[in-house]
Amino acid sequence: MTDTRAPGHAASGAMPATTAPPAQLSSRHFLGIEGLNPLEINGLLDRGNVFADIIQNNGLFEPPLSDMLRGLTVLNLFFENSTRTRVSFELAAKNLGASVLNINVAGSSVKKGETLLDTATTLNAMHPHILVVRHNCSGAVQLLSQHVDAAVINGGDGRHEHPTQALLDALTIKRRVGRIEGLKIAICGDIANSRVARSNIHLLSTLGAEIRLVCPATLLPVAVDSMGVEIFTDLEEGIEGVDIVMMLRLQTERMEGTETPSQREYFNLFGLDRNKLMRAAPQALIMHPGPMNRGVEIDSATADDVEKSLIRTQVEIGVAARMACLEALAGGGGAP
């Protein structure tokens, strides 16, 4: 992989310049960012940073790192279609030596009417060590975690949390800017339906960033200001002077006169382009959890701006952040 790091980022680039021990988590599962303390978060970020150095250097993991999960089975259980997150977890687990099984539940027993808990019981009988679960219902991953022996990682549950996305976002920022604390970060778009937004609000504010939310009034969840964020319904005002502009995907079905009037209007009001980006800080960076809707929430010139866009780096760093999570759970009692 090419090294897209800017000069002066936190790591030196020489491998293995950074060291950090495997992260420790107080919980058996990794279900969300909410409730994690700064020590736990920083432990994951520091360890992820070690992995990111290797990934951005040559991607070759050797013992002892490549044996950290040797003998363990990681099961990717995705009740909702996903390519990038599933592949990212798969790569992360394989880099650490685990056996990985992918179960595309969307096209299997669930379609035949099996309940979530029956699926959990069935899979539990196969004794996996770590389950990575994505589900379209908020709280479903937590429910499943209460009925299995394996350690469970939340790969995204409904509108609730997507904790590994928040970790990889924070790690991406930290490696590029050097810090999280004191940064002004605008999260823009479909806040109401976004698990990425919720996890990022928790994580970035725990680490001392100043969070702004920018979205149409119809996509603003009620009482979200109680989460310690500042709210804007005007994109240019909302990103005024910010260091990071984090765009969110808007689903097509929310642009048909439903939550928003149309795609072209959404782009006009809330789409990020070069003109609107001028209002952000001069060195502002752009992020997007993907997959992008070009011409809806972001235009191509902005998304592909090599100086400002971190969107490809996020995918790269995602594997490192997930390695840190898998490793923390393996050491924390996930294995029998």
Next chain:
Amino acid sequence: MTDLLLHNARLLDPAQARDETGFVRITDGTITGVDAGAPPSELLTAAAQTYDCGGACLAPGLIDMRVQSADPGAEHLEDLATLLRAAASGGITSIVTLPDANPVIDDASMIDSLTLRANRIGGARLFLYGAATRRLKGKAMAELGLMADAGAVGFSNGTRTIMDSLVMRRVLAYCGMLDRPFIQHCEDHHLTAGGEMNEGETSTRLGLIGAPAEAEAIIIDRDLHLVRLSGARYHAAHISTRAAAQSIRRAKDEGLPVTADTAPPYFMLNELSASTYDTAFKLAPPLRSEDDRQAIIEALADGTIDAIASDHIPVDGDAKAQPFGPAQPGASGLDTLLAMTLSLVHRDHLSLLRAMELLSLAPGSILDLAGGTLGEGAVADLVLFDPQASWVVRAADFASSSRVTPFEGLPVQGRVTASWVGGVPVFQRD
């Protein structure tokens, strides 16, 4: 430099509670001086043009916040040029049209195009509400942001209430975000399905299907809950019932950003007018009970109702030459707006200044439009009228090409002499 000096006028400025004889100076379309008494002789000689008002009332031009235009779509009933000229002759210097046209005004380019056409035509100023939902179907939200950029002064679903509360909530959220008021026609269409007139003893005797008055307050009450959620500015249009007035009054007491207007038929007439099955009295909302009519007058006097609009609807004569039930609702209103409102002054329900407030200052401020005052720096949109001049309403004489009125044959007092838009004369009675 003074382009135009209007003197010997009874100045009526509701914004400054001014009611005294004086003069107004106009330069470059703007009021540049107002004072009591006679103008100094050097002003009279220096002005490029002078106009002796002959002691008649000079007030801010009327702002009519509810007008239907048949253009585009039914220009044979009334095209834009006729509409703007008819407004000017009624003392109305700004009209705000509903999105109910064919095609529906639910696209920024149509607002652009109509605004440009109106500018070419001259006469009264034209402002537009954008459709709140696509094709006014009450389902998919229209492109409110783009229409706001194009100059939509507010959003409305025209003559159809948005029945779906979720759509209504989203539209209000957008209106709040865009800082534009939402203008609601308040009618629970499920409750009034098939309704031909107001429900009551009269509808029963006439054998017409009644639409209950409750249909109006039900929608207002629902909307007020949604206004609390969204914080949007909400305007209840042409309210006609005591219950609606009470709901608005309570909302104002609570401090909600809520306003309301009514139209002359609802303070002039009641449901008994329909007794002869004369379809000129078929309106939407329907003419109500005498108690409702009294309540509307009270609400106008005590400030609950903010504005009076003409509710002008160009209606095809053929559409009225029908039995009462299938006849199309609506009537012309531009020619009679001022005289009907002045009838409340002549009967001591309102002061002259309050009447001007209802007709110009309040609708202007509800919609953030210039005008509504004779203050220095204000836009020189003016009406000159004789409040005592008596005439008889004859639709055949209307400036509007839509000649259906529920006030046919009614003797009234108060008539427009002249009007100016941006200091330019747009009407002068011979």
